[in-house]
Amino acid sequence: AFPKxxxxxxxxxxxxxxxxxxxxxxxxxxxxxxLAKAGLKHxxxxxxxxxxWVPQMADSxxxxxxxxxxxxxxxxxxxxxxxxxxxxxxxxxxxxxxxTAASEAFTQKNINCSISESxxxxxxxxxxxxANNIKxxxxxxCALGCPYQGxxxxxxxxxxxxxxxxxxxxxxxxxxxxxxxTANEVEQLLDLLLKHLDASQxxxxxxxxxxxxxxxxxxxLKMGISTVDSAVAGLGxxxxxxxxxxxxxxxxVVYLLQKLGIDTGIDLKTLAQAGATICKALNKHPQSKxxxxxxxx
Ligand code: HMG
Ligand code: MG
Numbered sequence: 001a002f003p004k005x006x007x008x009x010x011x012x013x014x015x016x017x018x019x020x021x022x023x024x025x026x027x028x029x030x031x032x033x034x035l036a037k038a039g040l041k042h043x044x045x046x047x048x049x050x051x052x053w054v055p056q057m058a059d060s061x062x063x064x065x066x067x068x069x070x071x072x073x074x075x076x077x078x079x080x081x082x083x084x085x086x087x088x089x090x091x092x093x094x095x096x097x098x099x100t101a102a103s104e105a106f107t108q109k110n111i112n113c114s115i116s117e118s119x120x121x122x123x124x125x126x127x128x129x130x131a132n133n134i135k136x137x138x139x140x141x142c143a144l145g146c147p148y149q150g151x152x153x154x155x156x157x158x159x160x161x162x163x164x165x166x167x168x169x170x171x172x173x174x175x176x177x178x179x180x181x182t183a184n185e186v187e188q189l190l191d192l193l194l195k196h197l198d199a200s201q202x203x204x205x206x207x208x209x210x211x212x213x214x215x216x217x218x219x220x221l222k223m224g225i226s227t228v229d230s231a232v233a234g235l236g237x238x239x240x241x242x243x244x245x246x247x248x249x250x251x252x253v254v255y256l257l258q259k260l261g262i263d264t265g266i267d268l269k270t271l272a273q274a275g276a277t278i279c280k281a282l283n284k285h286p287q288s289k290x291x292x293x294x295x296x297x
Contacts, residue, residue, distance in 0.1 A: 016235025234287030
């Protein structure tokens with residue numbers, strides 16, 4: 001059954017901008033502030049990763065120092081290791097996100113270690129979070145396919161989810177990193193996961209490379225998943241997954257939720273305008289059909 005409430009996790013400022021060069025601090029700050037104005041309650045604002053690996057996120061401390069803070073808006077960031085977690089803590093980040101994958105090959109390319117090494121590396125991150133009352137979310141990339149190894153078994157996704165939850169994550173977000181999955185595959189994956197885990201422990205994070213993200217989200221919602229990651233204007237991609245295009249657009253997700261009678265408190269027009277503004281700065285067209293329809297009105 002569909003959930004009564006859905007939490008939308010806006011990852012545009014992180015996932016959306018980690019592939020974009022030359023985005024100014026000012027543009028990032030304007031984006032995050034306007035997403036909060038549109039009603040987003042959880043915004044992933046940056047990544048405390050190695051600037052040698054992803055220079056686009058090197059100014060995350062400055063971003064967190066400059067954005068407006070609201071009591072009801074949770075600001076999270078990627079923290080791949082203790083160094084990242086310490087920087088995130090100093091930047092007053094409200095939630096940490098650790099990330100690994102269901103594919104060994106992708107994990108090596110993305111974070112330079114094996115899946116089991118990544119879990120060990122996350123232990124001190126979770127400890128630091130706990131000591132400071134900060135919640136930790138986990139990501140499992142390649143949940144529906146890997147750019148290096150191809151197919152990924154649902155059993156392998158389950159295994160990594162269990163490890164992240166055992167570590168102390170309150171939720172694991174299932175990443176279709178390269179957007180190859182289809183709704184029947186989402187159903188197969190969730191059929192297995194929901195035998196072992198509660199729907200409240202899972203989120204979906206679908207890239208839209210093959211145009212399947214919205215139908216995949218519909219399938220997940222129908223199975224009770226109530227947390228959906230998305231990026232305004234469909235920004236996004238992973239630097240270590242060639243050909244991966246943007247995340248599903250937040251505007252498209254909100255439109256679907258509205259039609260399902262699920263209120264998110266997000267104002268679609270304000271959101272679409274926030275997307276148009278950052279796209280203008282990036283010299284890009286918004287990838288959201290909903291936003292393009294609304295703004296053309
Ligand atoms: P490494 O090279 O093995 O690490 O990278 P290292 O410990 O040897 O450090 C190398 C250098 O980076 C050192 O500097 C460290 O100090 C520095 P040097 O001594 O050479 O001057 N360093 C750091 N600096 C700042 N903050 C840090 C940090 N850590 C080390 N936290 C590491 C390992 C994990 C650090 C690296 O591989 C990395 O940063 N990877 C991040 C890659 C990334 O951000 N990918 C995109 C996000 S994941 C994604 O998009 C998928 C997702 O959206 C879900 C989905 O769609 O599936 C989440
Ligand atoms: Mg992603």
